[in-house]
Amino acid sequence: MIGHFGLVLGLALLIALALRGVNILLAVLLSVLVIGVTNGMAFQEIFLEYFPFGASGAFTFAGNFLLLFLCGALFGRIMAASQAAQGVAMGITRRLGAKRALLIAMLVCALLTYGGVVVFVVIFTMYPIGVTLMREANIPRRLYAAAIALGAGTFTMTALPGTPSIHNVIAARSLGTDLFAGGWFGVFAGALMAIFGMWYLERQWRLATERGEGYQATPKDEQMAAMAAATGKKLPSMGKSVLPIVLVLGMIAFPRFLLLAGVEAEWIRFTLAQPVLWASFALLSGAVLCYLLFPPVRKNFVRTAGQGADDALLPLINTAAVIGFGGVVIQTAGFHAFAGWLLELPLPPLVSVFLSANLISGITASASGGLQIFMSSLAPAYLEAGVSPEILHRVANLAAGGLDSLPHSGAVIALFTLMGLTHKEAYRDIFVVTVLVPLLAALVVVAAAMLLT
Template identity: 90%
Template sequence: MIGHIGLILGLALLIVLALRGVNILLAVLLSVLVIGLTNGMAFQEIFLDYFPFGASGAFTFAGNFLLLFLCGALFGRIMAASHAAQGVAMGITRRLGAKRALLIAMLVCALLTYGGVVVFVVIFTMYPIGVTLMREANIPRRLYAAAIALGAGTFTMTALPGTPSIHNVIAARSLGTDLFAGGWLGLVAGVLMAVLGMWYLERQWRLATAQGEGYEATPKDEQMAALAPSSDQSLPSLRKSILPIVLVLGMIAIPRLLLMSGVQAEWIQFALTQPVLWASFALLSGTIFCYLLFPPVRKNFVRSAGQGADDALLPLINTAAVIGFGGVVIQTAGFHGFAAWLLELPLPPLVSVFLSANLISGITASASGGLQIFMSSLAPAYLEAGVAPELLHRIANLAAGGLDSLPHSGAVIALFTLMGLTHKEAYRDIFVVTVLVPLMAALVVVALAMLFFG
């Protein structure tokens, strides 16, 4: 009984500390200490065995995915240093106009993250530009933040096939699938998330305007606006700026397209069976292409590359810490009882996948952390029950992107901190576009999968 109480207390402590802005690594270490000691684990078992090592260990995860995080962050930083990321943002803004600022924010964030630019680089790219857009269109800050979250943290993260996101790679590596597994189901979910999310945000904008709510400047806005490209600043064209993203996605897609055409080659099999290495290679190729294509980045390439390496560390450590938290949790009797309860529920297997992946991601407040724990602890049981690996890949990915954005989510807290928002001001809109809408899209996909695949 005390072990079950300790598990609940540890989870509650993690949530409370995260909401209070405590560093996620410190919050995790304190939480696993509570869970471990109340479940009869020795101190050395907690911090030298279960937390760092094993299938869900922090160091195990960091070792397996360091290269992907590094190449993704490097590509994102070089895209920013070359002004290509700003070129994408300003190019779309000029074509659509500031009055479509919410759509612009969603499209730019989606395009950049789908191409492999890490979320934090995307946020820092969009905020300076967003100050001008919010001011010109009189958009409440909370809605602009929600548009960024919709574009950067939903369908490009878990739904769209081929994305080099960590979530897609975790599923592919664990199940032996490729990054395009369950592709048409992912496309359906992606369209639903984008359309429903934008419908909600546009509706909220109209309501806010009718109630006299609009943009309110802050001192930080002026500082961030100074970082935005000025109207007379020379930026690469949209067509040129988007080429590195096309290259990254093309390199990921070509092996599968060639295989579908009947072409057999050893490198194609390598690309399809090594998603971490091939996605990393695609991102690194995009970085080199940026260097060759955009002269501005060559002047400070070494410094920018070093900043990219630094950019990789914090997301990697935070994600690994959450996964290490799961590595301790899955050793407890309470978790084993919880997992057995989930598997024994009288539900169709795909519905059970949806429920279990969502709950684990909600507990950890991390789609990648929850997905890694799900893959190491529950996925084998679903495979044995007859769920096809391709379906398990896509549906688990979609489900992990549902409850991951609860108030204690590190990404949510980081976005609010950057934009000067509180949970009271802005979380409702974030909840709708990053929790409710993805849950609805995932349920539709589950229904379609059951209809067409039984």
């Protein structure tokens, strides 16, 4: 009984510390200690076995996905340094106009993240541009932040097929599928998220305008506006800026298209069987194209590449720490009882997948962390129950992107910190577009998959 209490206490401690802004690695280690001690684990088991090197260990995950994080961060940093990311953003802005600022924010973030640019780089790219958009269109800051979250942290993260996102790669690597698994279901879910999310944001903008609520500047906004103005006249064209993203996505899709066309080759099978390596190579190729196309990045390439490598470390360590937390949790009797309860519920398998992946991601406040734990601990049971790997890939991805954005989510906290917002001011809108809307889309896909498969 004390072990079950300790498991709940450890989870509550992790959430409380994260909400207070405590470093996630420190929060995880303290929470792991509470869970391990109350469940009778020895210190060496906690910190030298289960947390670092278990099937869901922090170092196990970091070793498997270091290359993908590194290449993704390099690509994102070089896209920013070359001003290509800004070129994409300003190109869409000029075509749609500032009055469609929420749609612009969503589209730019979606395009950049779908092409492999790291979410944190996207946030920092959109903030300087967003100051101008918010000011011209008189948009409340909370709604602009929600539009960024919708574009960067929902359908391109878990739904759309082919993306080199860590979530898509985790599922492919665990199930032996490729990055396009369950593609049509993903496209359908992505469309639902984008449409309903934008409907909600536009409606809230209209209501805010009627109440007299609008944009309020901060001292940091003035600095960001000056930065955007200083670089705005020197940005590359949108057509040129989008080429590295097209290359990344094209390289990922090309082997799949060849296979569908009946072309058989060993290297094609290799690319589909090694999603981490091939996605990493595609991202690296995109970075090389940036180097060739854009002179600004060549001036300080070594420093920029070093900054990209640094950018990879914090997300990798934080994600690995959350997964290591799960690696300890899954060793407890309470988790095994919880998993057994989930598997024994009188529910169709896909509904059970939806429920279990959501709950685990909610506990860890991480879609990637929850998905990794789900794949290592529960996915084999669903495969044995007859769920196809391709459907399991997409449904589990969609489900993991539901409760991952609860208030203690690291990405939510980072976005609010950057934009000078509090949970009280802005979390309601974030909750709707990154939790409620993805949950709805995932449930619709579950229903469709049950009818069609």
